Amino acid sequence: MESKNKLLLVINPISGGSEKEQLIKEITEILEDRNVVFETYETTGKFDDLQIRKLLDDRNFKNVLVAGGDGTIQVVARAIQNRDVAISLIPAGSANGLASNLMLPYSLEEQIEIALGESYLMMDKISINDHLCLHIADLGINAALIKNYENSEIRGKLGYALQTIPTLLKADLPYSFSLHIDKKTTVIEGVMVAIANAKQFGTGAVINPEGKMDDGLFEVLIFKKLDILDILKTLDENSYRNPEFVECFSVKKVSIECQSNVSLQVDGEFIGDVKHVSAELMPTKLKVMIPKKKY
Numbered sequence: 001m002e003s004k005n006k007l008l009l010v011i012n013p014i015s016g017g018s019e020k021e022q023l024i025k026e027i028t029e030i031l032e033d034r035n036v037v038f039e040t041y042e043t044t045g046k047f048d049d050l051q052i053r054k055l056l057d058d059r060n061f062k063n064v065l066v067a068g069g070d071g072t073i074q075v076v077a078r079a080i081q082n083r084d085v086a087i088s089l090i091p092a093g094s095a096n097g098l099a100s101n102l103m104l105p106y107s108l109e110e111q112i113e114i115a116l117g118e119s120y121l122m123m124d125k126i127s128i129n130d131h132l133c134l135h136i137a138d139l140g141i142n143a144a145l146i147k148n149y150e151n152s153e154i155r156g157k158l159g160y161a162l163q164t165i166p167t168l169l170k171a172d173l174p175y176s177f178s179l180h181i182d183k184k185t186t187v188i189e190g191v192m193v194a195i196a197n198a199k200q201f202g203t204g205a206v207i208n209p210e211g212k213m214d215d216g217l218f219e220v221l222i223f224k225k226l227d228i229l230d231i232l233k234t235l236d237e238n239s240y241r242n243p244e245f246v247e248c249f250s251v252k253k254v255s256i257e258c259q260s261n262v263s264l265q266v267d268g269e270f271i272g273d274v275k276h277v278s279a280e281l282m283p284t285k286l287k288v289m290i291p292k293k294k295y
């Protein structure tokens, strides 16, 4: 009785700090115009993954269209687990890190066309200290900045900017990391270790130019110092990377020990201050709808 192509629209009403009434109205109009059978679920911030999982199991949806930020995409990906259900995106968060890697068009019409299209990517998933990572996690100065931002009153880009100097002053740089890869241990000093499935942060900084989200590998990048020129180069994907600034390993698994507690963030969410990080490719992938031209 249920249509195989029925779509579940998941909307986060608070993501990106913007009202969603107009967005819901526009999405609804486009889907109705195209005779798409769909249901809408608005997140509440509580047990959303369980609620969405129940909807997927009860109603046989094959596609979930997510209007939200990276946190909302995470919730939906956790609900999907290893089910044969695709995820498609309408970027509506504050940073939209994952969406920025998929080269999605700006227009809502085109985003929905991609959601209803045929092109998809089987995206790798990483488990990091038992947290799902789809995009980029990091250990060090960027995660410390996210922690301080989350504890501060001022939101948005200004909020981040205001936390930069105090974060740098408080940080005990450089950190000392021991990386264990394929039974080999490398001890290295740096300001940040990134564990990256994708190429770039939502800000546009391309920290992992070699990154491919469907190659069965992820990158571990050790940023050795805070060098403004080298940081600026990350804004240009093709620029030369100074090996004194960043070192990169492509892996399926890594464990990292820190000499003292270091901040960890996963897909933009601060996780905690940790001494140990264990990251491993998960056995299942996530089907993500993408534009026809390869991302």
Ligand SMILES: Nc1ncnc2c1ncn2[C@@H]1O[C@H](COP(=O)(O)OP(=O)(O)OP(=O)(O)O)[C@@H](O)[C@H]1O
Binding pocket: 012, 013, 014, 015, 016, 017, 043, 044, 045, 046, 068, 069, 070, 071, 072, 073, 092, 093, 094, 095, 096, 268
């Ligand atoms: N109805 C709701 N009320 C309050 N919080 C909610 C609601 N629905 C979802 N959330 C919260 O929204 C967060 C996810 O937001 P998301 O990352 O998608 O957007 P964002 O604008 O990028 O967020 P942030 O600025 O926090 O990164 C989760 O912490 C989730 O618990």
